[in-house]
Amino acid sequence: MSMGEDFSSSLEATPMSSHATLAPVGYTGFRWATQIDPIWNAYLLGLVLSLAERIEDARIPKSERKIFSYRYEGDSDRLFELDGWTRFQSRSRELAEQYPYVVTADIADFYPRLYHHRIENALQAVDTSGARRRNVMKILGKISNSASYGLPVGGPAARMLSELTINEIDLLMEAERGESEFCRFADDYRMFVRDVPTAYRMIGSLSDKLHSNQGLSLQKSKTAIYPADEYLSILDPPEPAEGSAAKFLSLHLHFDPYSETPVEDYDRLRNQLEQFDILDLLRRELVKGQVHASVTKKLVKALRFLDEGSRELAIRSLLDEGNFERLAPVMPHVLMSIHSSLEGLSRDFALYVASEIRRRIDADHYIVRIELNLAYMIRVLSTVYAKESELLLIRLFNQPHGFRSAPSPVIQRDIMLLLARWGARYWVTNQRSQFQHAHPWVRRAFEVASFTLEDEGRHWRQGQRRALPAYDQIVLEWASERINQPGWEIPL
Numbered sequence: 001m002s003m004g005e006d007f008s009s010s011l012e013a014t015p016m017s018s019h020a021t022l023a024p025v026g027y028t029g030f031r032w033a034t035q036i037d038p039i040w041n042a043y044l045l046g047l048v049l050s051l052a053e054r055i056e057d058a059r060i061p062k063s064e065r066k067i068f069s070y071r072y073e074g075d076s077d078r079l080f081e082l083d084g085w086t087r088f089q090s091r092s093r094e095l096a097e098q099y100p101y102v103v104t105a106d107i108a109d110f111y112p113r114l115y116h117h118r119i120e121n122a123l124q125a126v127d128t129s130g131a132r133r134r135n136v137m138k139i140l141g142k143i144s145n146s147a148s149y150g151l152p153v154g155g156p157a158a159r160m161l162s163e164l165t166i167n168e169i170d171l172l173m174e175a176e177r178g179e180s181e182f183c184r185f186a187d188d189y190r191m192f193v194r195d196v197p198t199a200y201r202m203i204g205s206l207s208d209k210l211h212s213n214q215g216l217s218l219q220k221s222k223t224a225i226y227p228a229d230e231y232l233s234i235l236d237p238p239e240p241a242e243g244s245a246a247k248f249l250s251l252h253l254h255f256d257p258y259s260e261t262p263v264e265d266y267d268r269l270r271n272q273l274e275q276f277d278i279l280d281l282l283r284r285e286l287v288k289g290q291v292h293a294s295v296t297k298k299l300v301k302a303l304r305f306l307d308e309g310s311r312e313l314a315i316r317s318l319l320d321e322g323n324f325e326r327l328a329p330v331m332p333h334v335l336m337s338i339h340s341s342l343e344g345l346s347r348d349f350a351l352y353v354a355s356e357i358r359r360r361i362d363a364d365h366y367i368v369r370i371e372l373n374l375a376y377m378i379r380v381l382s383t384v385y386a387k388e389s390e391l392l393l394i395r396l397f398n399q400p401h402g403f404r405s406a407p408s409p410v411i412q413r414d415i416m417l418l419l420a421r422w423g424a425r426y427w428v429t430n431q432r433s434q435f436q437h438a439h440p441w442v443r444r445a446f447e448v449a450s451f452t453l454e455d456e457g458r459h460w461r462q463g464q465r466r467a468l469p470a471y472d473q474i475v476l477e478w479a480s481e482r483i484n485q486p487g488w489e490i491p492l
Contacts, residue, residue, distance in 0.1 A: 003043050007135050014471040016040045016142045017440050018152070019409055021371045021402060026329050027290065032112055033372065034152035035410060036143060037440075039471050041155065044139050047132045048157040052079075054126035055164045060174060065091050067170055069186040070159045077259075079156050082252060088185040093235055095181050099192035102231040103199050105206060106222035107166075110187035111151045111158065114165055115215050116140055119151070122165045136161070149215075162186075165214070172209050177202075192228075199225045245284070245295045248276050253301050273305050279314055286323045296330050300337035311341045312349055319356045328367055335376035342383045350384035357381055358392055371402030375410050382418050382492055393419060394427055409439035414492050416442060420449030421490040429453060432460060444475050448490060451483040 003010040017037050022030040036044070048055075056072040062081075068088040071081040096102050116137060123133040144150045151158040166184075173182055180202060181192040191202045203223060210216040226234075240246030255269055256262070282299045285291045303314050317323055318334055327334050342350050357377050361368050368374050381389045393415045401408035420428050428449045431438075435446055447468075450457035461476060468476070482488045 003039075004047075004131075004135065007138070011138070011142075014039065014469050015440070016139065017409075018143045019441075020152075021408065021410070023153075023372050024329050024331060024370060026293075030370075031153060033154055034143060036152060036155070037471075039474075040139060041157075044136065045155065045157045047136050047139075048160050049079075050132060051123070051126050052160060055160055058126055058164065059167050060170050066174070066183050067163075067167075067185075068183065070156075070163050072160070077256075080159075082254070085185055086250065088183060088188075088190075089235065090238075091183050092190045093232065093238060095183070095190070095192040096228045096231050096235075099181065099194060100228050101193045101196060101199050102226045102228055103189075103191035103193065103202055104222065104224050104226065104231075105189040105191070105203065106219045107187035107189075107210065108217050108219040110166075110216070111153045111162060113149055113216055114151050114162060115149045116144070117148065118168075118214055119161055119165050122168065123161075126164070168213055169206070169209050172213075173206065176205065196225060243276055245281055245292070248281060249295055249298060251298070253298060270305055273302055278302055278306060279310055279317075282314060282317065286317060286320075286326060288326075291326055291330065293329055296327065297333045300330070300334050303337050304341045304343070306341075308345055312345060315341060315349075315353060319353065324360070325367065331367055331370070331373050332376050335373065335380055339376070339379045339383060342380075347384060351386060354381050354384055354386050354389055358388060361392060361396070369403060371404075371408050371411065374401060375408075375414060378411065378414050378418065379492060382414075382421070385422050390419065390422060390424055394424075409441045412439065413441045413445040416445035416449055417490050417492050420445075420452045421492075423452065425453060429456065435464075444472060447472060447475055448479045451479050452490075 003014075014037075018034055018040075020032050020034045023033040025031050052072045053074055056074075059071075060067050062071055065087075068084040068091070071084065072079065073081055092102075119140070120133060120137050123136060124130070127133040140151070143152055151162055170184060178198075179194060180198060182202075183190050189206065191199070191206075193199045193202060203218070203225075207218055210218065236246040236249065240250070251272055253269065255265060259265055278299060281295075285296050285299065300314075300318070303311055306314065315338055318327065318338065338353065342353065357380050361374070361377060368377065378393070381393070397412055397415050398407055400406055401411045416428070416431065428446070431446055431449075435443055438446070447461070450460055453460070465473070465476065
């Protein structure tokens with residue numbers, strides 16, 4: 001029976017679990033990021049995708065060039081149109097050249113504060129039968145621990161739901177704009193007006209609509225009225241200089257190894273990157289008091305396409321003591337880049353990187369105290385085995401992670417899988433006694449890890465199999481099919 005045919009029974013047989021953690025925003029801010037059980041995340045996405053065309057049709061048409069965020073592409077190999085932010089900026093420039101004043105406004109806490117009843121009302125218009133709507137709302141209620149508000153940040157399902165819900169505000173703005181213009185990307189509005197009184201009216205009107213209809217508000221610090229020439233001066237130039245950071249920011253670094261032409265796509269991307277001195281652009285960011293987040297994220301993403309010598313130099317720069325702290329707002333991106341860029345580099349260099357990561361963890365560096373950063377540090381450690389890393393992870397397993405007083409299931413899951421990959425059977429065996437009390441994600445990690453215990457693991461699985469939930473049975477079947485395949489290793 002599929003999950004949708006008897007949704008309540010599926011929820012009971014495979015209870016949903018999720019985990020929210022802090023992600024850095026700027027140097028002193030945070031937002032919540034939520035990870036959902038893979039099977040329920042896939043089911044939620046499937047529900048929303050089944051309504052995606054109706055959701056797109058309900059929105060202001062693309063041809064109006066007003067709403068640029070997460071426009072659905074049903075006939076493409078991707079969910080959303082590329083370059084939404086770039087086209088939003090381009091349209092903003094175009095309109096600023098036609099109007100004397102520009103209003104910038106940003107919705108405060110957009111995803112975390114969206115009320116579920118407003119999401120449900122918006123879904124009602126695109127799901128006439130109501131079955132998918134009810135299931136979506138039950139999942140959101142589980143994720144939010146029965147709170148009546150909040151969307152999990154980051155996933156495509158949440159993006160589609162947020163766009164459908166805020167569409168009501170867009171339609172009201174369009175109906176009442178008069179001679180003014182506006183455009184939006186996600187929670188960023190730009191309004192273009194003839195005079196200052198109209199600018200104030202637009203701010204008040206948007207504020208009233210957000211509060212009355214959605215219970216949302218504008219961020220005071222990001223709401224401003226600019227003369228058009230001043231607004232244009234703070235935008236990136238329309239034709240940035242060759243080799244500049246602004247020009248680099250316009251590049252598309254997406255690479256899909258599973259495309260029909262992966263070799264050609266990779267060569268094309270390498271040729272584009274050769275027009276830039278990535279190391280020099282990165283150095284320019286690192287000498288600033290505060291890095292430009294968007295530029296730095298894109299620069300570190302490009303490192304894996306550089307030659308081996310350039311990658312080593314870049315990674316050493318990223319791990320430099322002063323630079324490491326300067327990169328705090330984009331640390332998850334830096335660590336993901338280091339992880340992917342180590343492929344093909346020497347074992348000695350990978351051991352050096354691992355020692356630098358361990359040093360920060362051992363020192364309880366404030367950047368390590370952010371759970372998301374620690375999770376990506378473990379991914380970096382996973383690239384090369386070292387006994388010191390093994391012992392560190394064993395110590396970390398039951399310690400509090402992040403700013404809470406308890407271990408994180410994400411950290412524990414990854415440590416379990418990594419130590420099993422490294423063959424630390426003595427430690428994996430010792431975790432059997434904790435299985436019943438562990439978080440579901442940690443239990444599933446142990447189920448996969450048990451395949452490294454050979455006969456001992458086989459006997460354990462035989463004794464547990466009947467009592468395991470349906471999803472855990474799928475995990476065991478998946479692992480049993482792969483464990484003896486040549487070259488396969490336990491993934492994180």
